[in-house]
Amino acid sequence: MPIIEATGLTKTYQSAVKEGGLAGAIKHLVKPVYREVEAVRDVNLAIEPGEAVAYVGPNGAGKSTTIKMLTGILMPSAGSVRVNGMDPYRSRMENAKRIGVVFGQRTQLWWDIPVRESFTLIRDIYAIPPARYRDNLAYLTEVLGLAEIMGLSARKLSLGQRMRADLAVSLIHDPAVVFLDEPTIGLDVAVRERIREFLVKVNGERGTTVLLTSHDLDDIRDVCKRLVIIDEGTIIYDGQLQGLLDRAAKSRTIHLRLGSGGPDLARELGSRKGIEVVSCEEKAVSLDFDRFALSARDVVSLAIGSGDVVDFRIDEPDIERVIKNVYEGKLELGGAR
């Protein structure tokens, strides 16, 4: 049974329609005109326990609105949501006990008192049994490297430290599901990597269901197997990340470094079906090959058989480009839904 289930989920906002200038402002005051804006339209989503799902889309696509409805802080205009078998809006308090949430832009820590105290508050709020609290705190302190910041107030933390502390806060009560809205925003590469490793670990070792929104496509690739793309409030793709890449990125690129004889090799391989020469120099040749017609092994052994190959490198399909193509409607997603 899915741990998160949304059916026909819709959120409509009333947006004020104002004409420009003072006259427009006064007109609005006397007779306000509103327009209905659908932030999320008929979203259907089913996520099984233990899954790690990336929820992506351009800014304003409805990601955060969906997350707010799934976490119970926003009432849907239509449709239904079930998380852990409960309606998160109606049973907000009950639902809150079993989920963890990180909003990258906000912190759960109290600003002016030591981080340790915020954890004590969380312990009491969730009524975590002492032994489990101790174990979880020890585990999270260890893997997220929190020992040195426990005595500092949140206002003194760097963004990376704050985010690590917030991740720990969101997981210390062993939630079945964790919602992460932009957990790596504004962080440097090293911290991002650490957080990704942590998420993989939590998802793998503890079986915590993860729903992640991010603009960082490395986050998505490293943490999630499944990808859901939303645009203009509607889900336009829901399936395996690899599946999308397979369909979208038909060709891979191999870069060969040679002792010599680049043009000869390029001529030789370029005549094969499914291979196209991208660039060719004496000591370096780049080729596109159709991933469905040829395996990387085929291409490499062909190259080694017919030229003086010193080294080679293969570019994986560029997930960023693929998703961008999906947003822009350049990519045919036949049967994706």
Added chain:
Amino acid sequence: MRKYWRHVALAIQETIAYRVSYLVNMASTVVTYAVIFLIWNAVYATRAEVGGYGWTEMKSYLVVSLFMSALVSMSSEFRISRQIRTGNIAIELLRPVDYQKASLAITLGNSLSEGVLVAVACVGFALAFGATQGPPDALSWLGFAAASLVSFATKFLLVYVFGLVCFWTQSLMGVSWLRKACTDFFSGALIPLAFFPPWLRSLADALPFRAIVWVPASAFSGRLRGPELLRSLALGVAWVVALWFLGRLVWSRAMRKVTIQGG
């Protein structure tokens, strides 16, 4: 319950972290009261009694008024409106916590820690101006203690309900000034309600604000005692209950209608 007590504890720690800003707020309240004191001093220079109040009783009235006004500081109001305007209220909603109870707990924590300072300031103030007349008997002390609790609860709930209005107005300024003006005037913080003309007095008696200053100050001086005090306290408690449910009602409306600000 434990989770709310932990809010109280954290709020106390937070007040200590904010002590400088609190001291400045406190100083501004004390200066305001010093001015009011001096005005009354000038009034009493030419007469022995105003509206049935001698200068000695008026002095202790003003000291109690200072205590009550400073006990629930602006910080609660600012906290609620800031959380609403920045959208950080989302964080509170993600926790298995009742926002109204948590707000009460935090305000209580602030008042407990600030209360010590307020009391010190009031005693200093009283000594400086020679307002040394305390409650006439133990029963008046008891009445004053009970009235102080009702005062705290009333002021918190008014601050809370007015704070929630930010869900609709998106700004605190106007709402807060309205609340403050009503509180100062109808609570008797500026002028004892006994000085009001009858029609205004009836209005003030019908509103919840009187429980904030007038009732505890009159209990302190022994002016309000016996059945009359009990009636005032009972009315105050009734208002507290009503405002508690009004808070609930406004909150549930806000949750249905209003969206959380920001991404």
